[in-house]
Amino acid sequence: MKINWRWKGMLSRWLWSYAIVLLIPIIVMAVTHLQTQRVIEDEISKANSALLSQLQQEIDNYIDYTYRLSEVISLNPKVSSLIRSQKEIGTAERISIVQLLAEFKAYNITKRYVSGFYIYFHEGDFVLTDSSYYETDMFVQQHLSPMGVSLEQWRGYLMQMHKGSFSTLREFGGERKGTIMQTQSLPLQLGSVPLATLAIELNEEQLMSSISNIQSYNQGKVYILDAENKLLATSETEGHGERVFDIPRSEGEQRILKTSAIWDGEEVILSYIESGRNSWKYVYVLPARLYSEKAEYVWNMTVLMLAVAAVIGFIISVLLARKNYSPLRRLVRNVAERSELSIINMSESNEYDYLEEVLDNALDRYTLMNRTLEKQNKTLRSNLLTRLLKGRIENGFPIADVLPEYGIKLHSEKFAIVLFYLEDYSGFFRQDEQDAEKKREFVHHIMSNIVEELAAQKHQGWMTEVDEMLACIVNFRPDTSPESALEDLKNLIEEAQRFIGNRFHILFTISVSSIHRSSAELPVAYLEALEAMEYRMLLGVQSIIWHNQLQQQKPSYDYSMEMEQKLINNVNAGDFLGATAMLDEIIDSNLAGDNISVDMIRCLMFDMCSTMMKAAMETNMDRSELYEENLQAIRELMSGSTVASMRERMTQFLHKVCGYVDERKKSNKKIRLKESVLAYISENYQNQDLNISTIAEYFSVHPSYLSRYFKEQVGDNLTDYLNKYRVEQSKTLLQLPHIFIRDVSEMVGFYSISTYIRLFKKYEGVTPSVYREGKSN
Template sequence: MSRWLWSYAVVLLIPILVMAATHLQTRRVLEGEILRANSALLSQLQQEIDNYIDFTYRLSEVINFNPKVTSTIRNQKDIGTTERMAIVQLLADFKAYNLTKDYVSSFYLYFPEGDFVLTGSSFYDTVLFYQQFIQSSGLSLEEWKKGLARAGRGTFSGIESLDAKGKTGIQYSQMLPIQQNSPSKATLVIELNEEQLVATLRNIQSYNEGHVYILDAANVLLASTEGEPAKKREFDFDGVAGERIQKTDAVWDGEPVVISYIESAKSNWKYAYVLPARIYSEKAEYVWNLALLMLAIAAALGFAIAVLLARRNYSPLKKLVNNVANRSELKSLKGSKVNEYDYLEEAIDSTLDRYHLMNRTLEKQNKTLRSNLLVKLLKGRIEQDFPMADVLPEYGIQLHSEEFAVVLFYLEDYSGFFRLDEQDEEKNREFVHLIMINIIEEMAGQKHQGWMTEIDEMLACIVNLKPGTPQEESVEHLKSLTEEAQRFIGERFHIRFTVSVSSMHRSAAELPVAYQESLDAMEYRMLFGDQTIIWHDRIKDQKPSYDYTMEKEQQLLNYVMAGDFPGAKQMLHDIIDRNLAQENISVDMIRCLMFDICSTMMKVAMESQLDPVELYSENLEAIRELMNGSTVASLRERMTLFLQKVCGFVEERKKNNKKIRLKENVIAYIEEHYRDTELSINMIAEHFHVHPSYLSRYFKEQVGDNLTEYLNRYRVEQSKVQLLQEEIYIRDISEKVGFHSISTYIRLFKKYEGVTPSAYREAKKYQVQLDLPRKQMR
């Protein structure tokens, strides 16, 4: 019952989640509407302020290009009667410029070199103008002049708040003349219409409770509706020109606010509108509280209805569970934490498992019984009074005709079908048998019908031919079946096997004969090799002899003893090929031939003095392969490798004998010709008909010294005998032992003996003198 209550509770959660999503969406809609309204007001403000700016730019250009202004700037140091008349006319022009007060309240021109100021209506001395209009702002005269001197090429400036006391507003400063390459001679200051600007900002503020701010390109406050607190704020509005930007996560004075602002493309000014977030949050909260109230009412009613419906629907389920518990072997549900549905699911699963287990057991037993029956049919172990016609249909075997053939399958290799970690040979073999049984029975059933079974470590298929099929056509069908089975199973599953096919038989009683025929045909796998199809009809007449005379055996022995592996290999292959080429030679004769060749291998190994342990292991392995039915091809390969090993051993022994003799001959040649000063490696190599590099490498391997070192050391040893004779000069001794120069002889003597030849002679002479008194005393 608890599951039903939970399901109803989940249903009740749906309207709750929907209302929560609706609340979030409502909040977003309200926020979006307010932000869009703010953006529209800011766009309107931008257009109006841009009009101020446009008018200011146009007024500054008109004043700049007035010829009277240009003349006054040029002659401001020396103001005469003509210049004063020009100034009077210029003031008349200024009055015409200042007719409209919508955008500009006033303007004036400051001439630093003439030290006077021109307003829109009058001429002032600089000090007087300062006292009347500027001094009240708190700036000193020098500060005011410096500010005018830094005006630059068209800049706007203003006071932080429009509600501040004293002089307020935004002014535009421009150095004259405007031309880039002209030096600055005067400063134009245009003051925007403060009343009109304030009225524009107030109109936007009256829409909501927010504040409006105007900032220049460097985020410096020009004007605002907030009053004095606006001076202390840090503005970091960094928008792209013309783009509307909104910030909904800002906090001012501890209160969340929504900031909408845009940037003017003409002046890079920013127009910001800051609105407290509570204005639209209050509306959203009202909607949310109303939704919570409705949800509480709906949840109470829904829970009451859910309890009533759960009780009503649980009654039949309770009866069903009690009925199952009384008849099931499972433990009762009382006191258990398992709910009714889990209990019923467990009971049904248990029943189905027992049902499937019983079916699998019966199916396995049925397959085993059918396999045993087929094996008995193939081996002729069926009793005469056995009710064949009644028993076969029980195993799904329905005979279509009295024509049969037996096909045997011998597995060669199936390792390519399994991974390296799948090493359970018994399971692998069973799985391969299952694959072949299913595929071959299906192929045989396409035109005839066939039943597979395991017998004598092979698979046998009893093919029951379709009635009325001619024998030639039946043979073609069997050929197609065996070839397609080899191709499909080999390509798809990497399973290799050899097939043998019996002759056609006209009765089920002849199945043992057919099985024996297929066995006899499988024996010829030794001749034809693996992965072949062998037909019994083609091996009926067998020839009981083979060709391997004593003369051929002796020729093979001669090749091996001479170390001629190519000749021995060719002789072995000729013997095997000549016998295999005979028509209908029996398998027994081929086995005898291979046994004879193995005997020859034993003789070859003994004649070549091969290691007896290796000899016996090689031949014993070959005999085992013969007994296990190995193919002629594999035996041929084994015997070829054995011949190669024996021939290699004979050849190596010959080379070693030859090398030993060569070393002794070279040493004897050196001892005989060391006095010849022309004796060298090339001369010795030429004498023995070998290459100098080979002779040098060979001598180093055999003796330990290279040939030149050995020759020099031998010459030094021979000179030591002659050094004992004082009447022979050292130069003559060096020539007698074969050195070209005495310096070479002395250097090599010192290298090998550690002293020079003369020092060696003196040392030996002194030793002789010491030895004479000793001999006399004796």
């Protein structure tokens, strides 16, 4: 494909660029030849002014960026929340710190203007940087001690009130020159006591690079001063006396000013400009002797250089433009021949624009292809592992050749299967996250990564989803004995359950197969783990069930007609304690003997549900309500509910029925129970353990019954009444100024001051501190 020369192409642009570059020195030399030393001085001054203006604009960009970054960090709600709760760092605060670190990295990802920032929390005495969390001593030791800053100097400086001011490390003891830092006290509300200090350090390397662009011109020195003429940064090296600047603030419009001084026995010219944004002054110092030297040199060389530069420059410009354009031309031609994008419509763009468009298009397609292949590979690997577990691999299938294609390389022929049944993971997500499928996929992703990583510490494992559960195929090393394999497997699942439960609040039950010595036995191992998972009903949630520990199953259960009749009689008599004791006796006697099968336990639960129904019907309760309760119990049994949860459901049902019977017998005692509960709360509200359960236990009633009864008699539920009563009692204590608010919260029975403040504001409309101030006034 032929690419013609175009007016807007790169060849013409390069020719123009070289011509312009060539034209600049020619013009400068011609003007210098015709002008006197005064004109030379003016030209030098203009050059200094241009560089100073450029430096001012660039440094102002640093300051503007710093102010914006300071505002974004200061107004971050997670930062505000962490400031308020810095004394008590709990799980929620640590999660918030992890999220803040991710956001901080995004704030200053380029590090062009700011090299880093950190927040010092006064009361918590820790530091949060843009990349990590530090204790104060460790932060000072790693980041400030090498610069000569002590902990006391640094802390004393940051504990002061700061309003976005700039300073250097020398102002609080540092030995390093040039490090400029902006400090801002937090929170930003007017009149607030500083609880934390934000420190943002300008990028010293970029700053000095900007200064060096001016310093390289005419052997000058560059200085940056603040509004009080304090030195912030300079291009001058050490080894001289302390520079003193007596530069007045500029009045009126912003412009370049000059003055002279004697430094180190030599006259210098100071050109400076003041920033209209922060009153900083940018000073450029040049020896006065350079003016006359340059004037004489330019006078002698102007005529000669003018002619030579014009001729040689033109020849070199043409040759270089043609030489530089040749590779670009070949590249564009080759790309155009292989690309779907035509070069014909390049009239409004140049060759680089065309190459950029081609590369963008190719990279987008490459990224999309990689994502598609990665997703397909994960799906195919999961499908292969599932087929292995369920024994759906055809005879002759080259499994040993296929597994390495999915990153699976067997250590040995020793395997075990671990099944994970998710019980609850609601504590890991916010309440406003409603997409159940996305939450489930995210939890599966977390568990798969963690379990595979734990398995890889000694052996290796691969996770896959099967039958609404997660299965891990654990492959042991060839030199592992059966005893060591079992011990390693035990450590693996216990660590997985502990770490995932504590860190992510994900609860699950685990079942483990026996160890098998062939990959062909994987389906058998999976069935063993599945059979062991059935015993979740007996052993409860979050248990670890080993198949090799299951005993011989008993094919029957003990539930005679005499037991059934005793249970019904207790219900009819309204004897809740007797009924629950009989219920526990029936269930415990069947679980305590020989190992009963899961199917027999289900039959027992069905049988007892029928008994519950008979007993309730004899009390003349509403039939529709009974049917609904019984139907819900049957559904839970069918969905794999545990014996413990079924026992709890039956206990609640017995309490409901017995309460119904007892209600008819004890209707005349309700008023006395209400008065007793109110009196008990009045006498014991200071006890932090006082709640609906302890009150119900004291009066020998069920908590759910007491809750409903209290709501009917008083109008508020018991918890709200108790919180209101504690808040009301605290108002008297708040009028005593010598008692701290934290002590007040403990004296009226609250566990934490944050709970007390939240409830006080809920019921009184203001915080305790505002209420105390209003009373004191």
